[in-house]
Amino acid sequence: MIDALYISSTGLRSQQEQIDVISNNVANMQTPGFKRGRVDFAEIASPPTPTEAQLPVTSRAGGTRVASVSHEFANGALQPTRGTLDFAIDGNGFFELEDANGNHFYTRSGRFHLDDQGYLAAINGMRLSSGLQVPQGASDILVSAQGELSALLDGDDERVVLGNIELALFTTTEGLESIGDNLFQAGSRSGGAFMATAGEGGSGRLQQHYLEAANVDMIDEMTGLVLAQRAYQLNARVLQASDQVLETINNLRR
Incomplete structure (x- = not known):
C-alpha cells in the first residue's frame, strides 16, 4: 500500500505538469511565433529491496516523472x-x-x-x-x-x-x-x-x-487536457483507495 501511495503521488505530480503545459499552450494561441510545449514522461526506476530482488522488474514499485518539457518547432500559419x-x-x-x-x-x-x-x-x-x-x-x-x-x-x-x-x-x-x-x-x-x-x-x-501564428491546435490541446484530467483523477482515486486500505489495516491492529 505504501508503494501505491508513492506511485499515485508521482502520477499526480506528472499530470499536474501536463495540465500546466497545456494551459500555457492555450494561453499563447494568439502569440506570434509561439511554439507549443510538450511533456515527455519517463518511468521512475526504483532500486529493489531485498524482498523484491527476486521479483520481475515490472512487479517492483516505480512511478512516473516528467523527464523534460520540450517544444515542437513545426511552422505556424x-x-x-x-x-x-x-x-x-x-x-x-x-x-x-x-x-x-x-x-x-x-x-x-x-x-x-x-x-x-x-x-x-x-x-x-x-x-x-x-x-x-x-x-x-x-x-x-x-x-x-x-x-x-x-x-x-x-x-x-x-x-x-x-x-x-x-x-x-x-x-x-x-x-x-x-x-x-x-x-x-x-x-x-x-x-x-x-x-x-x-x-x-x-x-x-x-x-x-x-x-x-502559434502552432497550437485547440482541438489537440483540449483532447490532451481531458486525458490529463482523467489520468489525474484516476491517480487521485488510487491514492484515496490506498489510504482507506491502510486505515482499515490500522483499525484491525487495535
Whole structure:
C-alpha cells in the first residue's frame, strides 16, 4: 500500500505538469511565433529491496516523472498584417536578438519596431544582433525575401540598402532551451547558432507584412487536457483507495 501511495503521488505530480503545459499552450494561441510545449514522461526506476530482488522488474514499485518539457518547432500559419516591421519566417530559422549584456536569444516572433535610436528591436526591447539601424526620416521601408533591408532616405529619390536580416540556424532544435517570453537559448544538444542569409543554407525566406501564428491546435490541446484530467483523477482515486486500505489495516491492529 505504501508503494501505491508513492506511485499515485508521482502520477499526480506528472499530470499536474501536463495540465500546466497545456494551459500555457492555450494561453499563447494568439502569440506570434509561439511554439507549443510538450511533456515527455519517463518511468521512475526504483532500486529493489531485498524482498523484491527476486521479483520481475515490472512487479517492483516505480512511478512516473516528467523527464523534460520540450517544444515542437513545426511552422505556424502565416497571417497578413499591416505592420511595416512585421516579418514572418517561411521555413527554418530564428531571429537572433541581443540584450544589453551581449547575450543572444532566439525567437520566431517577427514583430519589430524602431527604438529611440532607430535600431530594429523586438517588443521586449532587445535589438536584432545584426544591429540594423534606420536613419531618422527614412520612409518606405522594405525587406526582401532574402532579408535585404532598404528605405528611401530623407531627400533621396533612390532606395538605399541599410543591411541584411540574417537568420540563425541550429544543428537540431531539440536542444534549444526555453527561457520564457517566447525566447530560446542555445543548449548543449543544439550547439551554437550559425547565421545564414534568408532563403539560403536551409533557412526560410522572409515575408514582410506577415506574422507567424502559434502552432497550437485547440482541438489537440483540449483532447490532451481531458486525458490529463482523467489520468489525474484516476491517480487521485488510487491514492484515496490506498489510504482507506491502510486505515482499515490500522483499525484491525487495535
